[in-house]
Amino acid sequence: MAGLYEELAALHDYDAAVARLWKKTAREEMNHAAQFALLIETMFDMVSATLADPTTLDRVRRAIENTVEEFSLRPPSVREALVAAIDFEESMSALHADQILVFTSPQCKRLLAAMMAADRGHVAALRAALSKLG
Secondary structure, three states: OHHHHHHHHHHOOOOHHHHHHHHHHHHHHHHHHHHHHHHHHHHHHHEEEEOOOHHHHHHHHHHHHHHHHHHHHOOOOHHHHHHHHHHHHHHHHHHOHHHHEEEOOHHHHHHHHHHHHOHHHHHHHHHHHHHHHO
């Protein structure tokens, strides 16, 4: 997702406010990825199972990559880009680590849920930007 947002920032660089939103969201996605990497390193032994379907994860990854490619060939309007980003974010919420990992300790799940709550903030920012477009 960070790559998608970075591509959108470049495509919409003519609108400083929109480009800032995309860059900020890309950074948030990078932070999200870093948190997940930290989770894997520090809590791996506390994960008892995963509910993730590798086929679904691969399908989502390919959809994002295809969208980046499509947008680079035919740049979307700001509205189209915001709608696509919000759709991706909503569909991916079921794939967040707090939804797909089973922990041996309830405290781990609560910690991860708190970390993921911050991720919802950028979705709200995308919605607010879309709302401003009218």
